[in-house]
Every structure is written in C-alpha cells, then in structure tokens.
Amino acid sequence: MMDLKAKIESLKEEALAKVAASENLDVLNQVRVAYLGKKGPLTEVLRGMKDLSAEERPKVGALANVVRDEITTMLEEKKTTLEMKKINEALANEAIDVTLPGSYVSVGQPHVLTQIIEEIEDLFIGMGYEVIEGPEVEEDRYNFEMMNLPKDHPARDMQDTFYITEEILLRTHTSPVQARTMEKHDFTKGPLKMISPGRVYRRDSDDATHSHQFHQIEGLVIDKNITMSDLKGTLEVFAKQLFGADREIRLRPSYFPFTEPSVEVDVSCFKCGGAGCNVCKHTGWIEILGAGVVHPNVLEMAGIDSSVYGGFAFGMGPDRVAMLKYGIDDIRHFYQNDVRFLNQFKVKE
Numbered sequence: 033m034m035d036l037k038a039k040i041e042s043l044k045e046e047a048l049a050k051v052a053a054s055e056n057l058d059v060l061n062q063v064r065v066a067y068l069g070k071k072g073p074l075t076e077v078l079r080g081m082k083d084l085s086a087e088e089r090p091k092v093g094a095l096a097n098v099v100r101d102e103i104t105t106m107l108e109e110k111k112t113t114l115e116m117k118k119i120n121e122a123l124a125n126e127a128i129d130v131t132l133p134g135s136y137v138s139v140g141q142p143h144v145l146t147q148i149i150e151e152i153e154d155l156f157i158g159m160g161y162e163v164i165e166g167p168e169v170e171e172d173r174y175n176f177e178m179m180n181l182p183k184d185h186p187a188r189d190m191q192d193t194f195y196i197t198e199e200i201l202l203r204t205h206t207s208p209v210q211a212r213t214m215e216k217h218d219f220t221k222g223p224l225k226m227i228s229p230g231r232v233y234r235r236d237s238d239d240a241t242h243s244h245q246f247h248q249i250e251g252l253v254i255d256k257n258i259t260m261s262d263l264k265g266t267l268e269v270f271a272k273q274l275f276g277a278d279r280e281i282r283l284r285p286s287y288f289p290f291t292e293p294s295v296e297v298d299v300s301c302f303k304c305g306g307a308g309c310n311v312c313k314h315t316g317w318i319e320i321l322g323a324g325v326v327h328p329n330v331l332e333m334a335g336i337d338s339s340v341y342g343g344f345a346f347g348m349g350p351d352r353v354a355m356l357k358y359g360i361d362d363i364r365h366f367y368q369n370d371v372r373f374l375n376q377f378k379v380k381e
C-alpha cells in the first residue's frame with residue numbers, strides 16, 4: 033500500500049517536471065496523453081487498487097484524484113503560458129518596423145509655365161475677369177482681318193505665319209480670342225472682361241530667345257467710359273503682384289494695328305530696382321507686354337458700336353515672364369521636358 037502511494041507521488045513529480053520542461057503545445061499534449069490518458073501510468077496504478085484493503089482503497093483513490101487534479105491544473109497553466117508565448121512570437125515576427133525607410137514615391141508638379149499662367153489667371157480672376165480659351169487652328173479672319181490686319185497689311189509680316197490653307201492657319205497670337213469674345217458678348221449682362229491664355233505659333237528658327245511655339249496671355253476689357261488710366265492701373269497691379277510690391281511701370285508709345293493709341297509696357301527692373309544691371313541691360317526697365325486702347329475698327333468688325341463702347345487690350349508672353357522671373361537663359365528649356373530643369377520649380381506650399 034505504501035508502495036502505491038509512493039508510486040503515485042513519484043509519478044506526480046515526474047509528470048510535473050515534464051510539464052514544466054515542455055517547450056511547445058505539441059510536447060505538452062504528448063505529456064498529457066502520456067500521464068492522464070487511458071493507457072497512462074496513473075490509470076495503471078488505479079487499476080491495481082483492487083488488491084488493496086477496503087480501508088486503504090478510498091485513501092489511495094483520493095490521493096490519486098488529487099494528483100490527477102494537480103497535474104491537470106499544471107497542464108492548463110502551462111498551456112496558457114505556451115499559447116501566450118506563441119502569440120507573442122507571432123506578433124514579434126509580423127510586426128511592422130516603422131523605422132525602415134519607405135519606398136520613394138516621385139511626386140510631379142505643374143510645368144513652370146503652367147504655374148506662371150495659373151498665377152496670372154488667379155490675379156485677373158480676382159479682379160473680375162473671365163478666362164476664355166480659343167482655338168489654336170484659327171481662321172485668317174479672326175487672327176488677322178478682324179484684328180484690323182487686312183490681307184495686304186504690311187504688319188502681317190511682323191508675324192511669320194504657318195498657313196494650313198489660304199484661310200486657315202496656326203494662330204500667331206492670342207488676339208483672335210478678342211474678336212471671338214466680342215462677337216458673342218451681350219452687354220446687357222455687364223461689361224466684357226476677359227483674359228485668354230494659350231499656345232501661339234510663328235515660323236521662327238528656334239534659338240535661345242525664339243521658339244516656333246510659345247505662349248501668350250491676351251487681356252481685354254470693353255465697357256462704357258474705359259480709359260487709358262484703367263489700363264495703366266490694371267497693369268500696375270499685375271506688375272507688382274508678379275514682380276514685387278516695389279515695382280513701377282512705364283508706358284512707351286508703340287504701334288499695333290488693333291489698338292490706338294498703342295503702348296509698350298516696361299516694369300522697373302526687379303533685380304537691380306532700376307539702377308541698371310544685366311537683366312535690364314542697364315536701362316533699369318524691362319519690357320513685359322504690349323497694350324493699348326482697342327481700335328474702333330476692331331470694335332465695329334465685331335459688331336460693337338464704337339461710339340458707345342470702348343476699352344483696352346493687352347498681350348503678354350508668359351515664357352518671357354518666367355525667363356525674367358527665374359533667370360532662365362534659353363526658352364527651349366521649357367519645351368525639352370528635362371526633369372532636371374522642370375523639378376527646380378516646385379509649387380510653393
């Protein structure tokens with residue numbers, strides 16, 4: 033009888049030691065089957081109880097049950113520990129290392145000319161102008177005739193033209209959008225105030241300052257009682273916004289067939305402030321656009337009564353504006369799409 037009790041105790045020690053030594057759930061399960069299973073040693077011992085006296089039998093039976101419960105409890109505890117260990121290992125293996133460098137995503141930005149054009153658009157939209165686009169393949173009628181340049185007009189030579197047919201061409205300037213807009217405008221709905229950005233084409237040989245395709249932004253205001261001083265005030269706001277608050281403008285007499293009087297507009301040099309430097313070619317002034325009071329012929333051809341309505345127009349080159357602003361020495365950079373050039377003009381945050 034002492035034998036049996038001692039055997040149960042030693043089985044218990046053995047089982048608990050194996051439970052403690054189990055390193056994973058599989059091994060632990062093998063230990064459970066080995067000690068508590070139907071063919072395990074504890075069952076074996078219990079079977080031997082039939083040889084015990086009636087007095088001893090319940091005592092050994094009780095001990096066996098206590099030991100069985102103890103082993104079961106230890107097994108459960110170990111199982112929980114091993115499960116936690118497994119989960120923690122999985123978490124550690126699958127964790128994302130946020131300190132690893134991410135993969136590089138290249139972010140583009142609008143072309144530098146698009147940026148300049150949009151800046152100018154925003155400025156004029158803020159002054160109540162509408163942005164209107166016109167076709168690049170244009171009729172001779174709009175590009176020249178309605179801009180007061182009849183077929184034999186000598187000023188046509190100023191703009192070497194790509195003709196598609198005798199009457200169809202690639203527009204040489206954005207001025208035809210003036211005629212297209214005036215033709216359609218309904219003055220009972222208010223004054224006409226528009227700008228028109230876009231591409232224009234000329235039969236020039238490409239070099240540092242010429243491109244057969246470049247950009248212009250046209251401006252046009254038509255209403256009653258519009259004067260030259262409205263033009264000057266508007267262009268002053270424009271120059272200060274684009275080139276700096278200290279800028280001044282000056283108007284010089286010039287000639288365009290579609291305006292009378294016509295002016296060339298200079299802005300005081302933003303680099304030297306007027307003292308003279310390489311940007312302004314030591315004059316203190318930089319020419320930025322052409323402008324004038326809209327010629328009565330242009331109004332009349334578009335169906336507007338020039339004795340009632342009048343206004344001003346201007347035309348500028350955003351390519352030239354961008355070259356001046358950023359000190360770019362070759363217009364061809366804009367059209368070669370070299371990202372090393374383009375990436376220098378990140379949009380301001």
Ligand code: DAH
Pocket residue numbers: 204205206207250251288290291321322323324345346347348
């Ligand atoms: N169309 C002219 C050019 O291409 C620029 C220009 C000058 C436009 C005077 C105008 C203007 O509207 O009033 O050279």
